[in-house]
Amino acid sequence: MRGPENADRICEEAKRLMEKGYFKEAEEMFGEAFGLAPNPASLNNWAVCRFYQGDPEGALQILQPNLASSDLAPFARALAARAYAMLGRNDEALKHLNRAIADFEEGLVRLAPLERNETTTWREYTVILKQAAGDIGKAQLVIDLFRRHEPHHVSAGDGYLAGAAAFNLGRMDQAVSFWSGLSRLEFEAIDRYIDVACNIEAGVFPKFPLEYSFPSRERLMNLESAEDVIKMTRFGSVRMIFLSSLLDPEVMPLDFDEALGQLSVVIEGDAEWGIQLAESLLAHPGAGSELRAAAAAVLTQAGIYSLGEPISIVDDDGTESQIIVESHTISLEATLHSADAFSRASKLICEKEYDKALATLFAALEGDEVDYRIYLAMATALMGKGNLDQAMDILMMLNTIAPEHPLLLLKLAEVCLQRGEAEGALVYLDRIDTRAEGPALKRAVDAIRYRIELERFRPGELGREYAELLRARQEKKMMSVKPKLSQVLRNMPVQWLNGACAVHGIDPREYSRRKERAEELEQLLTDKTALSSALAHLDGDEMSLMKFLMGMGGWARLSEVVKGFGSMAGDGCWWNENPPVSTLGKLVSKALAAVGSSTVDGERTSVVAVPLDLRPMVAEYVNEAEFE
Structure with missing residues (x-):
């Protein structure tokens, strides 16, 4: 008996190594175990190790005794199908897969009299059948097998593989549906997969194939x-x-x-x-x-x-712009060519001809060496156009070259002030030594300080403008028309998340990390009782908008919503401090709807969507409310 007992012990250790990806070491142990007590399972696992080391021919050689046997051998035949698929011999692979499926289903018939817990090992073979079908390129067959064998599933891997097949078929909604039901303990990264699938559907990322092996x-x-x-x-x-x-x-x-x-x-x-x-x-x-x-x-x-x-x-x-990749040295010394371009561009900027100024400045980028002031003027023109982020990008690039240049610090302060970040502007102004510079720079610094003081006495004017800019950007973020609630919460500004938590009775200060707040809110809103309570507290206009969205299938174009219910203009972005007043803004602030940009009928358009996983419960509530 020592042989079989030792073989069992060695196999258990080999399985642990195999699960960690140490296939070479595990292979040696399975071979040793087979020598002590020959059995089909040891051969199968030995072949699996060889397969995952990229040696399909070796795996087939090891499997030969099991394949030649008249016994039912669904695992061995499915693994052989995967090996033949790796070799590009799909006809032979499909032949072995069909035999594997037949063996598996015959086994189910023979095992029918047994208790369910006595057939667990056999029913686990549903996973490798799907993997083999996927490897052969039969993605639809993977999904068909999922439906056909669903009552016999033991592993969450079946749902993962069905999702992978849907993903490979380009059916992102179906992939999300399969993956949403998986345990996060077994598939800790599955929410990332869901996010990517939603972003592919929204046109953010290009499609790519997903293999039928589990994430490692x-x-x-x-x-x-x-x-x-x-x-x-x-x-x-x-x-x-x-x-x-x-x-x-x-x-x-x-x-x-x-x-x-x-x-x-x-x-x-x-x-x-x-x-x-x-x-x-x-x-x-x-x-x-x-x-x-x-x-x-x-x-x-x-x-x-x-x-x-x-x-x-x-x-x-969300505005269209241009970027140019150049390779040259930035000089702090003016050249005759750049001085002329700088002068002409400065005049155009004064005349608010920002596009013409930028064209002049871009032309001055030709050559191996470019005057520092050309980039400063570019930033100024972009600020005039309202492209504050692009202006800041240029200034931060210059900051790596001459961080204490007084003109750079002045421009950085101006951008901060336009963004409504008065304290940030003061930080840059305080770094300028006006005593060492001419009176013109001192007057410019004093003018910005005066504007900051005005803002303090007239609070919110610049801040409101910037908050509106941030809100408008949120409307242009890419989003699926069927977004998961988890994705909605991850993509919304932190101020909106904190505000949504507060609306639903969650104190955001109790959770140091944004992720924890989002998870707590998701758990609350996906609870039927809590969601019903939230819906019951909607005002009449909010409920009308919710009914409209559900009547449209859960989402609608933003233009249609604005036409019937108004826009979020004026709601700003700091919803944790100043909640929105528009009907749409109030619904979004409760995380019961989301606004973003999606690809619809081949064109990018702004949409409003109820989170996908809330729709069934919202529909039930709305239908019941109709009959009360």
């Missing part, structure tokens, strides 16, 4: 070389994590160098998809200036654009 943290932890990293970017599961982190408000945004490095690696791994991703980031308002600049730079490196060629982008506020 160990796979990411065991990378040994730059080549390994590049190869990993070809895996759909790795792309899921990468893409979700790009736009996650909980993740520190990448700076330019980090973003450029990561996008370069992605393009090296898959040029076609990487270029599509970079191009999509240029057109996404939520990408941020650093990420957009890196996308433009990496596309220029890839030869899609030339140095100095204008590249179309969409700014944070």
